[in-house]
Amino acid sequence: MLDIKWIRENPQDFDTAMKARGTVFQATDLIALDESRRSKIAEVQDLQNAKNALSKRIGMARGKGEDTTNLMIEANQISENLPRLEDEEKEISQKLESLLAIIPNVPFEDVPVGSDESANVQVHIFGEKPQFDFTPQEHGELGEALGLMDFEAAAKMSGARFVVLKGDLARLERAIGQFMLDTHRSEFGYEEISPPYLVRDNAVYGVGQLPKFAEDLFQTTNGYWLISTSEVSLTNLVADEIVDYETLPRRYMAYTPCFRSEAGSAGKDTKGMLRQHQFHKVELVGITTPEDSKAEHNRMLKAAQNILEKLGLHYRTLVLSTGDMGSQSKKTYDNEVWLPGQNAYREISSTSNCGDYQARRMNARMRDPEGGKKTKFVHTLNGSGLAIGRTLLAIMENYQEADGSIRIPSILQPYMGGQTHITKRTS
CATH class of the missing domain: 3.30.930.10 (Bira Bifunctional Protein; Domain 2)
Structure with a gap:
């Protein structure tokens, strides 16, 4: 399996290798999928951080005897959205992993290039x-x-x-x-x-x-x-x-x-x-x-x-x-x-x-x-x-x-x- 980080940093080398291998894989497609995955991971993390912060605020408000209705509504909205984002992130990650699992290795430079x-x-x-x-x-x-x-x-x-x-x-x-x-x-x-x-x-x-x-x-x-x-x-x-x-x-x-x-x-x-x-x-x-x-x-x-x-x-x-x-x-x-x-x-x-x-x-x-x-x-x-x-x-x-x-x-x-x-x- 190839390292997606290496593909991001060496897109031209990857494309040259895949062309020599006779495959249709292109770095731009994999990088775009990886960026989508990374973006979704960031969204999930931001929402989890927001959920944790709200939990603390709710706890502090209750300790002071303050009304937590609006905070609870916001927390419930996050709880409803978080599983959907997590599923989306999981789906994108699985798609990327499935592609990486079938992409062939990058040949050494001294390997002769040919189709058969x-x-x-x-x-x-x-x-x-x-x-x-x-x-x-x-x-x-x-x-x-x-x-x-x-x-x-x-x-x-x-x-x-x-x-x-x-x-x-x-x-x-x-x-x-x-x-x-x-x-x-x-x-x-x-x-x-x-x-x-x-x-x-x-x-x-x-x-x-x-x-x-x-x-x-x-x-x-x-x-x-x-x-x-x-x-x-x-x-x-x-x-x-x-x-x-x-x-x-x-x-x-x-x-x-x-x-x-x-x-x-x-x-x-x-x-x-x-x-x-x-x-x-x-x-x-x-x-x-x-x-x-x-x-x-x-x-x-x-x-x-x-x-x-x-x-x-x-x-x-x-x-x-x-x-x-x-x-x-x-x-x-x-x-x-x-x-x-x-x-x-x-x-x-x-x-x-x-x-x-x-x-x-x-x-x-x-x-x-x-x-x-x-x-x-x-x-x-x-x-x-x-x-x-x-x-x-x-x-x-x-x-x-x-x-x-x-x-x-x-x-x-x-x-x-x-x-x-x-x-x-x-x-």
């Missing part, structure tokens, strides 16, 4: 595309031929966009997650968290998914939301808190299932595991100072890239344009892994610096390092480290053999009991 992914800028590339002396298959074809990936069984019980993994593929999925957790803990100092998968409205609102993206989420019949990413749970660990400066940065990670309705993806990526309603992910979250958030963002990006490089997967890194990155973000990097079966790059990790956008919504603050009672909002960051399902399918497509078997990357073999290949299920 065509304006994204490649900033890094690792490795080379693998070469095959046969036509590489997509992961779905490989998995089904191995007898270890069952979309039909999943569809019978759950419908489209689900999969059943069996045997060595299920084991490899688990191994990938364990490898990621171990690496992020030992090399980058992330603290492992086992968070709730069901959260309340305030938690989803705090990270900016409500109210704007409700249709992308799953909600239970008793009002809980299933997390679309553990960013929701991890970031909310500091909601309504004032954290000590000395405890920052805080670096959290979690290996959880994620649930997404994929409401806007009808007919898109319906084959295979690319876009599922349920998938596993290792998520990274950073809580830090405003001064250090850019450096922390680069550090988080390196953590995600490190996993891909240890797995020997060819990838590229993009800076997303203003029209392609999420509304909560000030800057986002995407790592896209090469999938030879699709002959295409696909996103496998996204890392974002949200500035104080989420912190304002969650009221997450830090104490002034110089002491005293002064506080300021922390900065929050999040990133996939990585999406486990997409890492699994990337390994399958990049490490496939001509006979349909899958080589297991050497770094994962200890997690697989020394196993070097995944071959066709025999029973």
